[in-house]
Amino acid sequence: MSKVRVGIIGAGAIARDVHIPNYLTNGSKVEISAIADVAVERAREVAETFKIPHAFVSYQEMLAEVELDAVSVCVPNKFHVEATIAALEAGCHVLCEKPPAMTVEEAERMMRAAKKAGRFLTYGFNFRYSSEVQIAKAFIDAGELGEIYSARVQAIRRRGIPGWGVFTNKELQGGGPLIDIGVHMLDTALYLMGYPEPAIVLGKTHQQMGHKKGVGLMGDWDYENYTVEDMAVGMVAFKNGATLTLEAAFAANVEKKETMQVSLMGNEGGADIFPLKMFQEKHNTLMDLTPAYVPRVDGHNREITAFVDSCLGGKPPICTPEEGLIIQKIVNAIYESAETGKAIQF
Template sequence: MANTKVAIIGGGQVAETKHLPSYSEIEGVEIVAVLNSNKENARQFALKNNIPGYYGDIHELLKKEQPDLVSVCTPNKYHYEHVTAALKAGCHVLCEKPPSILAEEAKEMMELAERKGVVLSYNFQHRFSLEARRIREEYRQGKLGDVYHINLSALRRSGVPGWGSFIDKDLQGGGPLIDIGIHMLDTAFYILGFPKVKKVTGKMFNKIGPYKSEGSFGQWNPEKYEVEDSFFGFIELTNGGLIQISTSFALNIKETKQLNAEFHGDKAGATLYPLEIYSDHKGELVSLVQEDMVEDHAERRAIHSFVRKCRGSAEEDIASGEEGFKIQTIIESLYKSAELGESIYI
């Protein structure tokens, strides 16, 4: 059987530390090319990682290499352009989060993948964690009961990225909400089976990033800081439930960072990190499930599942184009709410 040919679009840190190692573990997968807007950078990346082809133009890459799968690891602004080009060429596509900057673009990509009969997936790796899978299983079995409140946190005390384009609103579409908060948002909706949303309300702040120049994640130019440094939102579900999300690059909190999802049901509650399911009995906390998971490789499982799906494994559970569109719609609506100062109905 011929090898599965993979092309990497965007030769940066995410591609090198997540995508390449994950693909290299899969038998019969061959990385054939890398693309970078700067062809010399693509050449250097290819030499460093033993990749035979390198390009500065995606259409040239797709025509000459004819890859089976494409991983899109470019800045958010270019996801739509690169995903669309690969889908039109008949390639299966795995795109880094977020799907795009605009929900309409995510919808177009979803519909294009359906018309072409190819797989479109997004790399929401936290839904592939052992903790998320276990809570989802327990929730579906009814152990938590009616989950009516969820609290999501993706917070950094001093974690403005000092590299890449994370503070550039034009390239990224936003700050911590679209970068790290989106992970917990997807994980919660995955666990709950993607309940329908009624309306969202958001509030964002820009109190620290434009006035500092360094933090634990490196240095940045405050004059070029264009995104929110914290975002707080409410998502009301049609079933009456409520999701709260708090996310930040910079916020005066006690911990260095917080990354968690808490689920409150009428039978039990649960936390994602660390995994625990608990209830109350006569005023005393009762632990129903408590596990310290071994070192997890959720991002690798995400990519491995994507490859198996593309190879025809129907039962593979991936972050689909449709789910990506739903998450993108919520993100866009939260930003719109914060900008307008009013709730947005979906």
């Protein structure tokens, strides 16, 4: 294969502003052959803008009528599972936007479908591809931090409830900040920790601000139909003995407009990832290590270019269905713990 023929499922902002433009940066290696959306006029509009030959009202029709090698799944979380499995069964490699799915059972079905089809399934955790994360991983792989035994994860906005899309609709998304922005930092931490298996998960969610009118730094949201949490707090104990604490919020009374951070603690050193700074004890001295230069890169572009290269016979994607299943277990366990008031054990 010298060119990847790509189909896009979903014609919303993530497809229009992220996936399609970044596929196009790959030049002759990629041909975006078709796009499908239940709002077919939107699909036709995007197709016209980007000169995509075919637009469909259903992905089933697209998969049946157009020969494709790969598919990007860019629909609300509720529809990830069926779209992904259909594309895999049609013989396509799949890049599905995060989170993997709505439930653990769905993530398991997606993983099994990928194995049965013999095709790649990867998820849109683009923070993995940042320079900070890749530099930190090189240090971790070289043993500079030793055994990472604890992590702290934050994805907190002061007033960042999205004023567009379906981000505040639990039925379509499965949750709020935890499943939307929290999964990015959670995945980053797990990736750097070697993706350990969870043993015990404890969680609590709060809905204090989203259901009433207020200042919106990301547009006005539909507070009358707000059905997700404002904030989620979780703690994970892993089977290897490590621990992780998490805070994710769309709206919280904090100083900074937004904090996206992963902090790691190992027995030979620690690190904050955004921006990257490492902490060690060397020669009887406590040292802070800050890179003099960190290349600025587009994580989305790196992610999609890596996916294209995988489809063309390069290295497999760095995010696997098995990792997707682990993160789905943790996210759903935090929500289940919040609902039941009990710790969830695996």
